[in-house]
Amino acid sequence: MPTGRLRWFASRVWDSGHVGEDNTWAAPTAADAIDAEVRVPGSKSITNRAFVLAALSAGKTLVREPLDSRDARLMLSALDVLGAASTATTDGVLLEPMTGGTGEVRVALGNAGTVARFTPPLATLGSRTVHFDGDPAIRRRPVAPLLHALRALGADIDDGGRGAAPFTVRGHGGLDGGRVDLDSSASSQFLSALLLSAPAFTRGVTVRLKGEAPSEPHIAMTLDMLRRFGAEPERDGPEFHVPPATLALDTYTVEPDLSSAAPFVVAPLLAGGRVRVSGWPAETTQPGDWLRDLVRELGGEAVLDAEGLTVTGGGTVPGADLDLHAVGELTPVIAALLCFAEGPSEIRGVAHLRGHETDRLAALATELSALGGDVTETDDGLRIRPAPLHGGTFHTYDDHRLVMAGAVLGLRIADVVVENPATVGKTYPEFVADWERVLHQG
Template sequence: MSKKIGSSAEDLWRAPFRGNNPINAAITIPGSKSATNRALILAALAKTPSTLRKPLHSRDSALMISGLRAIGCAITQEPNGDLQITPGKFFGPASVDVGNAGTVMRFLPPVAALANGLIHFDGDARSHERPVGPVIRALEELGVTIEHGGKYSLPLTINGSAAIKGGTLEIDASASSQFISALLLIGPVTQIGITIKDIGKTLPSLPHIEMTIAMLKTFGAKLESKVNENGRREWRVEPGELAGQDLVIEPDLSNAAPFMAAAMICGGEVAISDWPKKTAQPGDQLRNIFTQMGAKIEFAGNDLKISGTGKIQGIEIDLHDVGELTPSIAAVAALADSPSSLRGIGHLRLHETDRLAALAAELNALGGDVDEEESALHISPAPLHSGTFHTYDDHRLATAGAIIGLAIDGIDVENIATTQKTLPDFPGAWQQMLGSNG
C-alpha cells in the first residue's frame, strides 16, 4: 500500500451526507476507460482513420492520447468531444508519461516497439512499483531491445526497429490480465501473428480480455481463443490489416457503481442512461451483485433503473473476474446488516494502491469490522463514525469514501481530485445526483 500522507484541510472533500432521504435521479456515465484506451491503440494501428464517439476524457485517456501523439499518431478532438485518429508511421526519439495508468504503461510499450527509434517511458512514483515485467519479457522474446536496468519495471526505454516478427509467447498474467491484452492488441500488425499461452496460477479479470478480443474483431482482426488439453487458455491472432472505425464508446459501467450504491443506501431510484444490453464490461456484473445485496434492478428502455430501500444485505462472492468493482462493493458491504466475504481479489494489491490493505485500514479507522486475508476481505456489520477517508491516490478508494459519506455524516475524503483518472467531474456529478430532487 502506498504511504499514507497527512492531509491538509485543502486536500479534504466533505462527502455529502444523505441519510435515509430517498434519491430520484437520472445519471449519464462518461465513456469506458477500458474501451476508450483499447480503441485508441487499435485506431493508431489501423490503416485508415477512425472516429471515436463519446470517448472518456480523463487523466488516463489523456495520457494515452499524449503517448500516441508523441510517437507520431495524429489525434484531434472535435468540439463535441469526439476524437479523430489518423494513423501514421511511429518514430522516436520520444518520451511518454504513463502517469499511474495500467493501460498506458502496459499497452503502449508494445506499440512503441513498432516505432523507429528510442521511446522512453516513465510515470508517477507508483508506476515504478506496478508490474510490467511480463510485457517486457515478452517483447524481448520477440526480439525487441529494451533498456530497464535489469529491473523489468519502469522507467524503461524501447529501441524500436519499426517491425515485430511475432511468434509464440507464454505469459503469466496472474498479476494483471492487461499483460495478455497488451500483446493481443499488436498481434495483427506483427509479421507472422502472435500466439499467447496462459501459464499463470490464476487469470484475473477475464472480461477485460474478452473486451480486448471484441474490440480487435471490431477493427477487423482475425483471432481465435481456446482452452487447450491442459485446461489452459490460448489465443492466436493472425497478421493482417486493421481497418479504421466509426465507433461509439459505451459508458463506463464500473463507474456506475457509486451512483447505483446511492439508491441502495438512501432509498429511492437512480436511472443510468444508455446501459448496453450486451457488453463484455466487468461493470455489467453490478446488476447481479447489487441485486443479491437487496437492490431492485431492471431495464427501462435504454436506461438501467436501480431502486433500494436503505436496507442492504451482506454478500459472499468471488470477485476474481471483476476485481475493479471491489472498493464500491466493500463500501456498500460495510453498511450492510449481515456479514460479507469478498474473495479472489489478491491481484488488487498491485493496482493503483494495495486496495485490500487500503480498504481494510480506512473502513476500520471509521469503526468498521474488516478482516484482511491475502486475497479476501471479510466485512462484518459495525457502527461507523465520522473521520477522514484516505485514498492513496486511488480513484476507486475516493468513490468508496463518497459512498460511506452518504450514510455517515462527517466523512472527509482525501484528494477527491484523484477521481479524474476515470471520471472528469465526480464531485459535480455526485452533487447533481443528490440535488436532482431538491
C-alpha cells in the first residue's frame, strides 16, 4: 500500500469513545432534550464509486473529502492491486489511472459489498489473474448474477460453481461488452458494477434488468457520477446503455454520508430537542435524503438551509407503515426508532436485506425482541408492535448499521450494551465518539 495513503489513514484512526475492554459499548441514554450539531463523514457509496471512476479515467483525479473507513481502504487496496496507485493529499486521495499488468494477484474483499461487486469487472480489463476472497461473511453475500453477466459479456471467471467468493477473474486485456440480461433484485450493486466499468468495454454495455432492482437512488447515483466523469449513460425503463467513453475529471468532492446521519436525524424524535447535521446537500441522489420526509411523517420538523439540515422533535413517535425498498439501508435505525412508537408499525419491501452484512431482518427481529420488543419478521420486512423495552446486550453480527440501531435504542433504555462497536468502522470510524459528544452537548 502506498506510504502516502498510510500517512493519511494514520491521522484518522478509529475513535472508540467509551468502549470497554470486553469490546462492548454502553450506549448512552438521553437525560435531557438534545441540542447539538454534527458533521458526518463522506458517503461510502459515493467514495467507492468515485475511486472506481478515477481509476478508469485517462488522467489523475483528486477525490476530495472521501470516507476513510475499512471499506474505503479495501477499495483503494484493491485498485492498487489492479494497477491504480493512489497517494494522500491534504484533503483527499489522488488516484492514478489503472495500468496494465500480468501475473497472479489477490484482492482482499473483507466484508465490503462494493469492493466484491465493483472490482471484478475492472479485473477483466487487464491481463492479470486476479483471485478474490475476504471475510467468511463475504462468502455468504450474493454475487452470482454479476459473475454470470460478466461471463455472458466474455469474461473468464472461475468460481467453482459457488456463485460467491472465493472466485478468480482471468483478464485477457479487455472485455468486448455488448448486451446482457441481469437479475439485480438481490442488490443494485450488480447493475452499478457493470455500468461503472462499461465506458472501458470495447462496445460499452447494454443491460436489461430482469426483475426490480432495489435502491433506485443508488442507481441514480451511479448514472449521475458516470455523467460527471464524462460518460453518456442512457436509461429506457429497465434497459440501461453506457457507450464506450474516455473518462476524465480533475477533482471530485464527496458528499457527507446521509445514511450514516440517520441515528442523529431520528434522535430528536425520541429524546426531544434539535440536531443540526451540517453540510447536508441541497440536491443529492443519496437514499438518505429520504430521512427528511420521514421526520415530517413522524411528527418532527426538518429544515434544510445553506448550513445543513436541522431536525426538531418532541420525543413521541406515531406508528407508521413504511415501504423502504428504495432506502433499505436505513432499516436498522428506523426499526429501532419504531420500537418506541405509540402504535403498531410495519416495514415493507426490504427482503434484499437478508443478503447484506448479515440477514438484517432476522438479526433485528432477534435482537429487538431480546430487549422486550414485539418484533416479527415478514416475507419482506418487519412488523413492530408497542411493548416495554429493557436493557441488555445488543448483538451486532459484524454489521455497522446494527451498531447505529443499538445507539438509538440506548436513547430511551438504560443499560443497552452494544457488542463489538468497532464494526461501525466499516463506514463511520468516529461514530461512537460523535454520538457521545452529541448527547453531551445538550
